[in-house]
Amino acid sequence: MAKTILIVDDDPDYLAQMQMQLEAAGYRVVPADGLAAAKKALENQKPDLALVDLMLEEADGGFALCYHIKKIDQAIPVLLVTAVASETGLDFDAATDEERSWVKADGLLAKPVRFEQLQREIKRLLKE
């Protein structure tokens, strides 16, 4: 059965692009355009993986959502996607165990993300 990926991003075009490509790659996609929509989607289903933009409309929305997902099930892998590095020059990563525990995410990708790279990360986290 196709694995379900929750994508959370406040940019409707980015959301559409990820959905198109992930569906073509054989995943079931649940799009959400913000923290509220994501929480609502999580009430009805448990995704196999979540792809979360760090900067949502709500301040710290991405972090809040990571925390929320990990509280539902620690085993759901969360991939954070962020433009924070290119927009603010902030040094930020989730490459080590310590950083991952701190950001409550299993990986971090900098926007713009190349789709093959994203797919590799997803496969690694889904152990495909």
Add this chain to the structure above:
Amino acid sequence: MADTLRILVVDDELGMRLGIARALRDFAISLPDVNGEVRFAVEQADSAETALDMIAEARPDILLLDYKLPNMSGLEVLDRVGAGGTADGTTGEMLTIMVTAYASLETAVSAVKRGAYDFLAKPFTPDELRSTVRKAAGRLVLAKQARKFAQEKRQVRFEFISVLAHELKAPLGAVEGYLNIVKDRSAGDDHAVYERIIDRSLIRISGMRKMIADLLDLTRIESGQKQRELTSVDIIDAAHAVLSNNTAEAAMQNITLALEATAPISFNADRSEIEIILNNLVSNAIKYNRDGGRVYVRIRNDGQKGDLVISVDDTGIGMSPQETARLFSDFVRIRNEKTKNILGSGLGLSIVRKLATLYGGDISVSSQPDAGSTFTVVLKQS
């Protein structure tokens, strides 16, 4: 704002230094354009060498410089320290007043040529001293204010450009993302998906084009470079033209457009400006309306001089008081669940407001969430 200006008195005569210090000790001036008083802190140097050291350490605001010093003339001191700013002295940090016992016109001219701001002839009364200092202080304080305003203006400009860069990068990023999907064929083989990609790309590009057009309007208005042609404009005719340009857009959402005007109205204005105002208001009223809603344009003359009042009603999503308060600033778009799929540059209402102020008028709004908004523009007849 209470300001203290530092004055350095350079004179080898102790009596002169003390006399100047005493005359300025309790001296305070108030300037018409500045809140609060300006006072003075007087420091002293008994030789050119000491003065140069003190100036090198911290430049005073005003230098009261004796022309005839033991080892070095006042002019030499002036050469060494420089005028400290541009030729007109307004951006300098230090104004020099040359104090001279040889009150010849030549001395004064040569001092001013080398950068002195003014001169004072010995012997002088305390009142003459204070009047010369008052003049210099006035200039310094106003120059300081001018620099502050210029700085604030640069800051506003910088913020505008930062937001603009972000607003232009967003659609570029979206279109680039779609093009990469097409290039890599990474959305599979379904034709419909690629149709959607093209549609979305075109929408984002036209949004960007609209933003650039708005931006050009805005800069032309702000720089005052727009060629304005004031003639007697048939306002009703202009309104009909604007409504017919918006009919197609309205029809897509089954929105009815209506114009209410009592009689022919002519108003002394630039027709293109009137059309920009009307077009922004009408297209907003359509965009932020509900399906099957109405847009009502009312135009009337008001007051003895015949001011023009344009109001545009819609039956749309409306706004909260918090939202309306932010509405007229550059790039402000009200973002919420109801507006997330509506594209806009965030500049339309800034443009309308700036145009209205060209006519000594303004724009106002009253709004009710989920019921609709009424935008009213008043233009004064010149």
